[in-house]
Amino acid sequence: MSDRLLHPRVATGLGFASLAALVVLAILALDVAPPDAVQGDAQRLMYVHVPTAWLAYLAFGVTALASALYLWPRTRSAVWDRLAGASAELGVLFTGLTLILGSLWGRPVWGIWWAWDARLVSTAVLFFLYVGYLALRRIPGAGREKRCAIAALIAVVDVPIVHFSVEWWRTLHQQGTVFNQELSAEIHGTMAVTLWWSVLTFTLLYVYLLDRRYRLASLEAGREERELATAIAERLAEADPEPVEAGATR
């Protein structure tokens, strides 16, 4: 069971559920929910921007937790390493999306492509933390899993520090931006429902994609293990007169 996260039927069901939820979201966000009094239709970007931001941090949390489980001797398993990597790839995707959407949102409302708002800046740092982690994952060699796991934990400790220090910094130089409003303003009625639906939808999507990416990683790892077993068998056969069957262990 370590080659996938979800039972195949569950995974397929989840895939369809995500798709359906996205369709519903589109209807809710673009049609049912009312336009914002101040920002007009541009404010609807919130229904994608907020969930992607949430997932950016959730994915990182999963990576960090999986890394910790890998490092802990009693729970050490390649499963956690693969999960950490899969979640990080999704995380960088959602983080990038958050930044792009934040930029797209700011433009029509405030006329700027980028605001040095606390949340955006923290997200930008998070983006680079992810990128660094993924760069590290690509480097092969002994101890790769341990190296990446430790790097993930070092980074995750940094995330709240970054968040807090940037938040503090930006509130000292107060700048009201679009983003302050989305959660400080009162959101009720259909807007609130849509927002919660969007978070749910994207979370389902994340879990589905995580499972798929994890399975891919498992397949890759399986192939590597088979190659290793063959190499060991060949090495043993160098000394033995009779050939040893690939995959057999002493």
Place this chain on the structure above:
Amino acid sequence: MSLLRETALVAGKDLRIEARSRVALYQILPFGGVVILLFAFALDPDRGILPRVAPGLFWVAVLLAALLAVSRSFAVEAGNGARDGLRLSGLDGSSIFLGKAAAVALELLALEIVLGVAVALLYDVEVHAPVLVALTVVTATVGVATTGTLYGVLAAGLRVRETLVPVLLLPVVAPVMLGATRASEAAVEGVPSEGWPWVALLALVAALYTGMGMLAFGPLLEET
């Protein structure tokens, strides 16, 4: 042997190598100086921005120099199987970490004193609140040195380490950059009360990464 003695042994070894090879003196310090100079080219001294941005520029220059210092710290261990030697030595991973980080920190402190004077003179900056500045410099330097040493050992055996360490280290020390600059600005503007909270943050980061380094350095050294 106690942690302190082992740390002193390793730090002493690194500092003696520096005294002999003078890499920090003849290469890293001039690098810092040139960066300070280039900022003036980029920002045009006549427009009067330099004094206002001086603290930030100073810390960027320090951070870039720190990348070199960390790289050097591990380049020293790259030849003659020295890393194997460290592993075989029986020294505790925490001691090696503290020793190397301390050596890097001391080199950076010396560099910061020189660069600080240069910035004050070249950018026409007056510094009030020397105690604030001193504590800012110490806590920020410890934070950068410990984090840098941790990533340095992580990347030590890898062929791509020179390009990898910067991309790993810089986002993580962003809060140090932030805190050090804000605290320095407070010192320059003569409002030290605004700077002290940032120093507290710097101290927290320094303590945190020192702790993490002590835990992770040994295992990471084994893997590289």
Place this chain on the structure above:
Amino acid sequence: MSLAVRLRSAVCLLGRYPALAGADLDVREGEIVLLSGANGAGKTTLLRAVAGLVPLYSGTGEVLGHDLVRDRRGARRRLALVGHETFCYDDLTVGENLRFASRAAGRPADAGDAAIERVGLTRQNGVTHGRLSAGQRRRLALAVALARQPDLLLLDEPHAGLDAAGRAVVDAVISAAPSEGRTVVLASHELDRARALAGREVVLSAGRTVAGVVEPELARA
């Protein structure tokens, strides 16, 4: 008499390549054991595995009472490896390097001085490592090991690159080991010399030990 080294079916990987593919080894305290075998047979990897530098992919091992699977760093303070590198720093002098090595191992600082004399590098005490010749470095590698005053001495082709005087030094150190309470495992291609020193020979072939204990006179050339 207790065992200084005990390996059973040890498999060690270098990357994905199984450099050791099932090695068995027993070394009693105070013994001098010779590891022989063709290039690439796994002698270096076996020595490094005993030193705890290479983890066991499978199999079991115990070195100086420390389990190699659970605690491969445990025995390091009490052993020394003389490999192809000197483990020294180019910018430090011979004396400084040795002092670092001995103090790091928890030995008195003058252990380094004694070691320099024994290998005949006294005149190079103040020379920086970067300026040493290849042969001098080989002697220094041995001195670094001796400065640590190890209970177990692992030697990887210690005669290679040495002149006649240097080889005599190595022979003297190995011969004196049992009386100093030291166990020696050496890997060598200089079979005539090594067989004269060793009490026992173990042959490695394609990553595996071949038929355990072989008396020197009966070993195949």
